[in-house]
Amino acid sequence: MSDDVILKxxxxxxxxxxxxxxxxxASTLTAVKGVNLDVERGTTLAVVGESGCGKSTLARMLTxxxxxxxxxxxxxxxxxxxSKTGISKEMRQKVQIVFQNPYGSLNPRQKIGHVLEEPLxxxxxxxxxxxxxxxxxxxxxxxxxLEHYGRYPHMFSGGQRQRIAIARAIMMKPKLxxxxxPVSALDLSVQAQILNLLADLQEEMGLTYVFISHDLSVVRYxxxxxxxMYFGEVVEYGTRDEVFGxxxxxxxxxxxxATPQADVESIxxxxxxxAA
Amino acid sequence: xxxxxIRNLKVEFDTAKGPFKALDGVDYTVDAGEVLAIVGESGSxxxxxxxxxxxxxxxxxxxxxxxxDFEGLDLRTLSAKARRKVIGKDIxxxxxxxxxxxxxxxxxxxxxxxxxxxxxxxxGKQIKxxxxxxxxxxxxxxxxxxxxxxxxQMSGGQCQRVxxxxxxxxxxxxxxxxxxxxxxxxxxxxxxxDLLVQLQQDSGMGLIMxxxxxxxxxxxxxxxxxxxxxxxxxxxxxxxxxxxPQNPYTKALLSALPExxxxxxxxxxxxxxxxxxx
Numbered sequence: 001m002s003d004d005v006i007l008k009x010x011x012x013x014x015x016x017x018x019x020x021x022x023x024x025x026a027s028t029l030t031a032v033k034g035v036n037l038d039v040e041r042g043t044t045l046a047v048v049g050e051s052g053c054g055k056s057t058l059a060r061m062l063t064x065x066x067x068x069x070x071x072x073x074x075x076x077x078x079x080x081x082x083s084k085t086g087i088s089k090e091m092r093q094k095v096q097i098v099f100q101n102p103y104g105s106l107n108p109r110q111k112i113g114h115v116l117e118e119p120l121x122x123x124x125x126x127x128x129x130x131x132x133x134x135x136x137x138x139x140x141x142x143x144x145x146l147e148h149y150g151r152y153p154h155m156f157s158g159g160q161r162q163r164i165a166i167a168r169a170i171m172m173k174p175k176l177x178x179x180x181x182p183v184s185a186l187d188l189s190v191q192a193q194i195l196n197l198l199a200d201l202q203e204e205m206g207l208t209y210v211f212i213s214h215d216l217s218v219v220r221y222x223x224x225x226x227x228x229m230y231f232g233e234v235v236e237y238g239t240r241d242e243v244f245g246x247x248x249x250x251x252x253x254x255x256x257x258a259t260p261q262a263d264v265e266s267i268x269x270x271x272x273x274x275a276a
Numbered sequence: 277x278x279x280x281x282i283r284n285l286k287v288e289f290d291t292a293k294g295p296f297k298a299l300d301g302v303d304y305t306v307d308a309g310e311v312l313a314i315v316g317e318s319g320s321x322x323x324x325x326x327x328x329x330x331x332x333x334x335x336x337x338x339x340x341x342x343x344x345d346f347e348g349l350d351l352r353t354l355s356a357k358a359r360r361k362v363i364g365k366d367i368x369x370x371x372x373x374x375x376x377x378x379x380x381x382x383x384x385x386x387x388x389x390x391x392x393x394x395x396x397x398x399x400g401k402q403i404k405x406x407x408x409x410x411x412x413x414x415x416x417x418x419x420x421x422x423x424x425x426x427x428x429q430m431s432g433g434q435c436q437r438v439x440x441x442x443x444x445x446x447x448x449x450x451x452x453x454x455x456x457x458x459x460x461x462x463x464x465x466x467x468x469x470d471l472l473v474q475l476q477q478d479s480g481m482g483l484i485m486x487x488x489x490x491x492x493x494x495x496x497x498x499x500x501x502x503x504x505x506x507x508x509x510x511x512x513x514x515x516x517x518x519x520x521p522q523n524p525y526t527k528a529l530l531s532a533l534p535e536x537x538x539x540x541x542x543x544x545x546x547x548x549x550x551x552x553x554x
Binding site: 187191192196199221257261262263266267268 | 317318432461462463464465466469477488489490491492493494495498514515518519528529532533534535536537541542543544545546
């Protein structure tokens with residue numbers, strides 16, 4: 001099975017220096033403290049935690065936006081340590097990211113066709129006609145129409161924009177896709193469409209997902225493995241059924257207890273408690 | 277008599293492309309001591325309805341209603357001055373972005389005090405005592421010290437507590453919460469929802485929860501109105517709605533919840549739209 005591990009992270013740390021001022025000493029903040037994880041090809045790892053727990057810092061390191069302070073990241077057999085080696089085009093092709101807010105992550109002055117072609121323009125030597133063909137194919141693949149090629153981001157709804165962001169991320173045919181709260185900004189019905197699209201793409205392209213979310217019902221639906229982070233540390237890591245069936249850490253239990261229950265039984269209980 | 281009764285509310289916005297109907301003939305009633313949830317997706321008109329009630333919509337909006345009564349007071353004919361006496365005192369509202377709703381230039385204590393100065397006869401020390409009392413009731417630790425804190429020195433959850441304290445400062449009869457927990461973490465969301473429901477039960481005020489989250493509806497509401505594209509799709513008790521939804525759109529919304537997923541794929545609203553024809 002070890003051959004199938006596509007993402008291997010060992011002892012990952014990230015610290016930030018906080019500048020001192022006239023009355024304040026400089027200090028360091030450890031955003032990610034010793035994370036270890038393995039993700040197998042074609043599976044989904046969900047990372048759960050509240051704001052400030054380091055889950056987005058982890059995503060930034062996995063996607064080479066930020067360098068780790070120490071520890072190793074290996075994606076598809078390729079070791080990533082950008083502070084030492086820099087970033088090669090080969091590394092860029094391994095991993096891509098989709099951000100939370102599809103309104104902020106697309107350039108308003110860039111046509112959709114150009115949005116999709118840009119990763120190819122920067123990282124490959126592909127001729128323009130070929131890039132255009134691939135972009136058009138990709139539009140269809142993510143459920144958009146060919147005529148959307150020449151349009152600007154403001155002409156699209158939130159769900160459509162998230163489709164565009166996903167399309168841009170998979171233009172390079174990455175092995176690993178990091179999804180940073182990809183459905184948090186979307187309506188429930190649109191959320192369902194995007195989750196379906198992600199499931200289809202995973203099956204079709206054999207993609208591996210690192211899915212960052214704070215919504216446990218989404219996590220339960222999509223994840224194979226679940227990792228719970230709390231103040232930069234991993235407090236729980238296991239298969240979905242282990243974590244949901246038998247949460248061990250107090251924080252995980254608190255998180256589960258705080259998640260709204262939308263089943264009829266819970267509502268009945270609440271109403272009964274209120275009437276009493 | 278209902279606390280708030282609105283009949284046939286229509287809101288139209290003037291746009292460059294002609295009038296846009298945001299709300300097309302919807303009725304709302306809320307009784308004292310009741311929690312009404314208005315649920316819908318973006319563009320369903322759920323916020324517009326309550327902003328219209330509060331008189332907070334811009335001039336481009338045309339509001340018409342057959343009836344718009346708050347405790348027998350006709351909100352349609354109220355002058356701006358008379359309206360200000362009601363809004364913020366008897367009806368108050370909490371918004372989605374707690375940090376953006378507070379003024380960054382003033383301490384939270386000062387901002388809480390403003391409401392009391394305008395709407396009550398309290399003076400000086402009495403105001404301060406009342407602020408501390410309010411901050412204690414919404415669960416802010418060390419209220420005496422936090423009075424002098426600026427919004428940026430507090431977390432999102434704390435700021436939302438301050439907003440709630442401000443909203444209940446004059447013991448309103450009706451509290452409108454517009455997506456009060458959307459910007460917050462799950463654990464904080466739970467605390468804020470519990471707090472709102474607790475305050476509502478203690479004071480017996482009416483509470484309107486505007487949300488797109490079916491989980492929030494399930495945790496708080498007595499009665500639910502489901503809206504879609506400016507029209508009311510269904511109105512039912514919370515248990516009836518979840519147990520036995522009548523409208524195809526409601527069914528679609530409930531089945532799009534990931535926790536209700538049965539097969540590999542989540543049903544989407546558009547699947548239902550074709551079958552149900554809404």
